[in-house]
Amino acid sequence: MKKEYLILIALILILGAYLLFHKENKNNYVLPKIAKIDISKITGLVIAKKQIPIEFTKKEETWVVTDKEYPADSSSVENMLDTLKTLKLSALVSEKEDLKRYELDDENLILVKAMNGQKIVFEFTIGKTAPSFNHTFVRLASDKNIYHANGSFRSNFDKTLEDFRDKKVLEVEEEKNTN
DSSP states (O other), rough: OHHHHHHHHHHHHHHHHHHHHHOOTOOOOOOOOOOOOGGGGGGGEEEEOOOOOEEEETTHHHEEETTTTBBBBBHHHHHHHHHHHHOOEEEEEESSOOOOTTOOSSSOOOEEEEEEEEEEEEEEEEEOOOOTTTTEEETTTTTEEEEEEOOOOOOHHHHHHHHHHHHHHHHHHHOOOOO
16 A cells, blocks of 8 residues: 555655646747837838839928828828837748738738838838737748737738828918917
């Protein structure tokens, strides 16, 4: 009977040690670090979907869109720049190139390039928003893997040229009464 108790105690100790030292939620991969993007040095943005790419250029302190230099909607540009500034990867989603599933295929993806002059500072593609609405599927230009990026930001980039244009025609300032 004593031999059975010793075996039982040994099994309990072994299983207890296993449960104590085994970590189930351990990541077996390292996420790529995205270098901090200084948005003050960005002089151009290119947003390309299956249609013609939409090009933004910074002229002095304002943004213009396309080669016709239409004024760009400042809030739309600020939203895109904020996304670039705060972009952070949170998880590896897939190492397979199952692009259609994450809407990163040629038909659905949005290609984003941040430029400083003619030099590409940062480039990535945007897929669909994750079902949790807290993440967006992205793929870095230099990487074939698909990642979760924090935030739901596809809508900031998924617009037409008309949506990006500033629609303000005339601005009238009210005179202040000096009486």
